[in-house]
Amino acid sequence: MELLVASAVGILTAAGIYLILRRRSFPVILGLSLLTYAVNVFLFATGRLVSGAPPILNKYEEVAYTDPLPQALVLTAIVISFGMTAVVVMVALGAYLTSKNDRTNMPAEPEGAGDDL
Amino acid sequence: MSLFLIAALPFLGAVFPALLIRAGRNAAASAAGLTTFLAFTGLMLHIPAIFRGETVFAAVDWLPALGLNAHFFLDGLGFLFAAMILGIGLLIILYARFYLSREDPMGQFYSYLLLFQGAMVGIVLSDNILLLLVFWELTSLSSFLLIGYWKHLPEGRQGARMALTITGSGGLAMIAGMLMLGHIAGSYDLSVILQNKEAIQSSDLYLPALILILLGAFTKSAQFPFHFWLPHAMAAPTPVSAYLHSATMVKAGLFLMARLWPVLAGTPEWFYIVATTGLVTMLIGAVIALFKDDLKALLAFSTVSHLGLITMLLGFGTKIAAVAAVFHIINHATFKAALFMTAGIVDHEAGTRDIKRLGGLRHLMPVTFTIGMVAALSMAGIPPLNGFLSKEMMLEEAAHTVWNGSHLIVPVLAGIAALFSAAYSFRFVVHVFLGPKRDDYPGHPHDPTPGMWIGPAFLVVLVVLIGLASAYIAGPMVATAAGAVIGGAELPYYSLKLWHGLTPALYISIFAVAGGAVLLALHKPLEKIWNALPRPEAKTIFEAAIRGFTLLSRALTEGLHNGMLTRHATVMVTFTVAISYLAYQSGTLGAATRAVQQPGLLPLVGWFALVVATLFIVAKHRNRLLALVLIGVVGLVVSLSFNYLSAPDLALTQISVEVVTIILMLLALNFMPKETPVETPAFIRMRDGALSIVAGLGSGGLIYALMMRDFAFPTISDFHLANSYKGGGGTNVVNVILVDFRGYDTFGEIIVLGIAAVVIFALTEAVLGSKVRAYLLNREPDLPQAGDAHPLMMVVVTRVMMPLALMVAAYIFFRGHNLPGGGFIAGLIAAIAIIMQYMASGFSWAAERQRFFYHGIIGSGVLIAAATGIGAWFNGMPFLTSDFGYIHWAPLEEFEWATAALFDLGVFLAVVGAVLLALESLSRFAWQPGMSSEHAMDINPARDDAAEKTGTEG
Known part of the structure; x- marks a missing residue:
């Protein structure tokens, strides 16, 4: 199980970084999403892998629970990463629409360009 | 008068000239003079004690853990300097009133002067050397303002910059020296340091500390070879020169040497x-x-x-x-x-x-x-x-x-x-x-x-x-x-x-x-010889040095980060990999302490799906729509594995965020090219691939090593598990952590989420307000459009589903404290319920029926969360302390009330508002004239005009 999760994190990281290194904004966004999965799973896995022991307290009998702290951390990370992805998508879209070009490496702007925006 | 007040008076007084200048130049000058006079009088009250040889102390501990305390003391040396600073300051204030012309902004001048005066008095009264350093830097900054007071003169600006560069960099060196000195003496208080002559002079750090401190003192006091800034600072108005260069600024370096004389000399x-x-x-x-x-x-x-x-x-x-x-x-x-x-x-x-x-x-x-x-x-x-x-x-x-x-x-x-x-x-x-x-x-x-x-x-x-x-x-x-x-x-x-x-x-x-x-x-003949002699011109050398540094910094910065995202990302990944490798090399890895768990069939299938989808994304990322679909697969597997690995809350959050994210990206993709062209040569792709694989191996290896070992330190999670029900009143520990133990973090997070949504809204406004709008209005869709954009079936189904979905959201919300759920997940579900209406019935139709601004929803969410937190104050508790209790109404089952639920309501509203504001903003790009909000469905058999209506509007 550990090997599966670790290899998944590795593959997601590698794929994410490879896509981030592309030169168009859309693959970069995809790469960012993959990297987000990798980081979230990574953080989650720091609580060690336990199945069938959710941190929902059982009032009636003594049972084992998994570590709740990384879960709380990752939950907020997931929501925040949505906010981040949304902003990046918006920036990429705005850049594409204003320049008709979705390259991430823009050529240096000539003097006065962008004044009309 | 307390030393605090003497040091603070000039700073407090600095406000008045700037304000009173509207009442005339005399008012501004009088305010400055009066402040200085008060401080001077306060100082003079200490004369008897000082001349008896006593030392006056005033101390307040500020950050004792860092050794940074507001400790002031006044002895003979401090008194002499403070008297000069304030006394000559008074004369300068009088002189400047008549020296400055009508065009000079006099209020500003006196404010700067008082700031400077306060910083100088602070230096000479400080007992704590860290405090002294703060004032030291303040003199550099305020003298910059004074020297460059005549902003219209290029010499003034250049002189001010030069003075700041030289004295500022000397000050940086001095910070290091002072820290060493404090380290040797074991205290940052001068009164202690001055007692430790033997310890300091026998320390190995004595020479480095001495050189660094002297660098600070020499630059400030214009000692060779740093003397050249002083003549250039003469571009300042004469009152400034008279003040800075006779009694104050340049004497600060001397003061420091005199102050530390007992231990350094x-x-x-x-x-x-x-x-x-x-x-x-x-x-x-x-x-x-x-x-x-x-x-x-x-x-x-x-x-x-x-x-x-x-x-x-x-x-x-x-x-x-x-x-x-x-x-x-x-x-x-x-x-x-x-x-x-x-x-x-x-x-x-x-x-x-x-x-x-x-x-x-x-x-x-x-x-x-x-x-x-x-x-x-x-x-x-x-x-x-x-x-x-x-x-x-x-x-x-x-x-x-x-x-x-x-x-x-x-x-x-x-x-x-x-x-x-x-x-x-x-x-x-x-x-x-x-x-x-x-x-x-x-x-x-x-x-x-x-x-x-x-x-x-x-x-x-x-x-x-x-x-x-x-x-x-x-x-x-x-x-x-x-x-x-x-x-x-x-x-x-x-x-x-x-x-x-x-x-x-x-x-x-x-x-x-x-x-x-x-x-x-003999001046005339001597002058001829002098002028004939070749002399190094300090200003040229200084400017050449500055140019050199600028070029160096530019080369370095642009080499690492020239605005190209790929270069920046490559450098960062390479660097991260390199330092991780270094850490791995220099550290030790203990033996594994945990056993490997054997995976069942289900995890294997999930893993297989994830790996195949990820590899396909990389291979087929040029087909953007396909890549997006595959991302959905990855997200699904990730949510399922959260569920499998005892994290139901995460699974619910991940899957709802997944839906929203994919919709968002689809919306954006609608306007962007559907294909990514091949642009990079094969060897660059190979290089990027190799770098990515190394990084992937690193992160995968790290988490594997981590998972195979037990916690190195006692975990704090046990506290959360033990107190979740007792202290927070909930059995869903993750939710209790979010709304109670770490409520502050969550509060910050919903604010960030709200800001992100507002940023998206602002960007939309900016883009739609530009020339792009005309393009968008006349844009021809680049993909074939569905014949029926808002099909009858879908409209009907989503409307039926809406109350059900909201009901589910409410259910998830209320059970959140004890079972998987809570404000975040409920907010996402409610947002999806509303998005379904947008998708099925069209943007215009849905927007017209949306009565609350999403900004307002975000704001109210944050405010409700804040008000809940503030409520704790009335209970005499710190911000965001929650309270709860149980109510038993026969024949109902006993149920719980908790203020945390109110906080969770704030989270819920902020999430709903933020998600919808983001998506709504993106959708507005698609609006084109002729879209009707009158009818939700393009083809509606119940409508009379159904026969003629075959357009693709909406």
Whole structure:
């Protein structure tokens, strides 16, 4: 199980970084999403892998629970990463629409360009 | 008056001139003067204690863990400097009122001046060296404002920048030195450090600390080779020059050397660094001063020379030399401030301060002449003025000093410096005031209003009085201050009197004065030789150095990050991989302590799906739509694995976020190219691939190593598990952590989420407000459109589903405290329910029926969360402390109330608002004229016009 999760994190990281290194904004966004999965799973896995022991307290009998702290951390990370992805998508879209070009490496702007925006 | 108040008064008072300038220039000047006068009076109240030899303390612990405390103390040395800073400050405020012209923003001037004054007073009163450093940097910053006060003059701006660069970088070095000093002494309080002479001087860190601290002191006090900023700072208005360069800014370095004298002085390192620098500075400054035609430049270099003199005296490391240094600090402040103000008067009235264009002002400006002459003669070292006394003491000490085995070097060089010093002082008098009256002055020279000459006149009276009766007037002050410098040890025998008999010093003095007169007589031929000599121009060198640094920084920055995302990301990933490898190499990895769990079939299938989808994304990412679909697969597997691995909350969150994210990306993709072209050559793709694989191996290996070992430290999760029900009243520990234990984090997070949504909204507004709008309005869709954009079935189903979905959201919300769910997940579900309406019935139709602004929903969410947190205050608890209880109403099951639920409601609203605002903003790009909000469905059999309606609107 550990090997599966670790290899998944590795593959997601590698794929994410490879896509981030592309030169168009859309693959970069995809790469960012993959990297987000990798980081979230990574953080989650720091609580060690336990199945069938959710941190929902059982009032009636003594049972084992998994570590709740990384879960709380990752939950907020997931929501925040949505906010981040949304902003990046918006920036990429705005850049594409204003320049008709979705390259991430823009050529240096000539003097006065962008004044009309 | 408390030392706190004395140090704070100038800062507090700095507000008033800026405000009162509307009431006139007199009001602004009076406010500044009154503040300074109050602080000065407060200081004077400490006279009895100080002259009894006591030290006044005032202490408040600020950050004791860091050793940073607001500890102030006042002893003889601090008193002397504070008195000079505030006393001369008062005279300068008066002088500036009449010096500045109507066009100068006077309120600003006085505010800057008071800020500077406060920083200086802070330096001399600080007990804690970290506090001292803060004030030290403040003087650099506020003097920048003062030197560059005439913003329209390029020289002013350049001079200010140069002063800031030099003194600021010296200050940085000094921070390091002071930290070392504090580290050696084990305390950051001066009163403790000063008791630890042996420990400090025997430490290995003594020399580095000494050099770093001296760098700070030398740059501030314009010692060679950092002296060049001072003359360039003369572009400031004369009151600033008079203040900064006679009594305050440049004396800060001397103050520091005097302050630390008891622990740093007395070693050969100290002697050779400090005394030699002082000697060289004194000589170079004096020689250059003689050949400067600008009155202020002459005075600037003479200041450099005199600072060198005092530095040299401190550098000798003997007690008697320290007494002489303190005495000369007082004398120099009096005559130099007077001289600067005189130069300002001449400039103001005659219209120029070029010595070549002046002369014969004796008859036109008798008062100014008298003041200037007395001050200049004191600077030249003519008896019976005060400059003579301290210069004699200096020469006497120089005559006894052996430098590297030579008895002659120091006295001879000091004598030559004194000679040039006499020469430029005579030149100040002779070439400006004496000689025939001229008829080509640019202005109409005459004595100014008394407001301008009272200040220098007062100082000149002091010059004479100290000279004639030094033992009575300056004696007690010198004794107290020098006693503080030498660290409370017994003062050596000295006497402040004019006649000491036929000493070597007297001979050198006579030689210097006579030689000075000769030099002045020979000034013209000497000047020709001087001008013919090649001299390094400090400003050019400085500017070349700055240009060099700029080029270097630019090359470095652009090499790493030239605005290209790929380069930046490559550098960052490579660097991260490299330091991770370094950490892996230098650390040790213990044996695995946990057993591997055998995966079942389900995890294997999930893993397989994830890996295949990820590899396909990489291989097929050029087909953007396909990649997006595959991302969905990855997200699904991730949510399922969260569920499998005991994290139901995460699974619910991930899957709902997944839906929203994919919709968002689809919306964006609608406007973007559907294909990614091949742009990079194969070898770059290989390189990126290799880098990614290494990074992937690293992260995968790290998490594998982590998972195979137990916690290295006791985990705090047990606390959460134990207290979740007892303290937070909920059995879903993750939710209790979010809304209770770590409520503060969650509160911050919903604010960030709200900000992100508002940023998206603002970007949309900006883009739609630009030329892009026209393009969007006339845009032809680049993919074939569905014949029926809003099909009947979908509209009907989503409407039926809406209340159900909202019900589910409410259910998830309420059970969140005890079972998987909560505000985040409920918010996402509710947002999806509403998005379904947008998708099914069209943007216009849905937007028209949406009655609450999403901004408002975000805001109310944050406010509800904040109000819940504040509610805890009324209960006498800290912010965001939650409360809960149980209610039992027969025949209902017992149920719980918790304020955390209210907080969760805030989270819910913020999430709903943020998600919808983001998506709504993106959807607005698609709006085109002719879209109708009247009908949700394009084809509706219940409508009469159904037969004709076949368009693709909406």
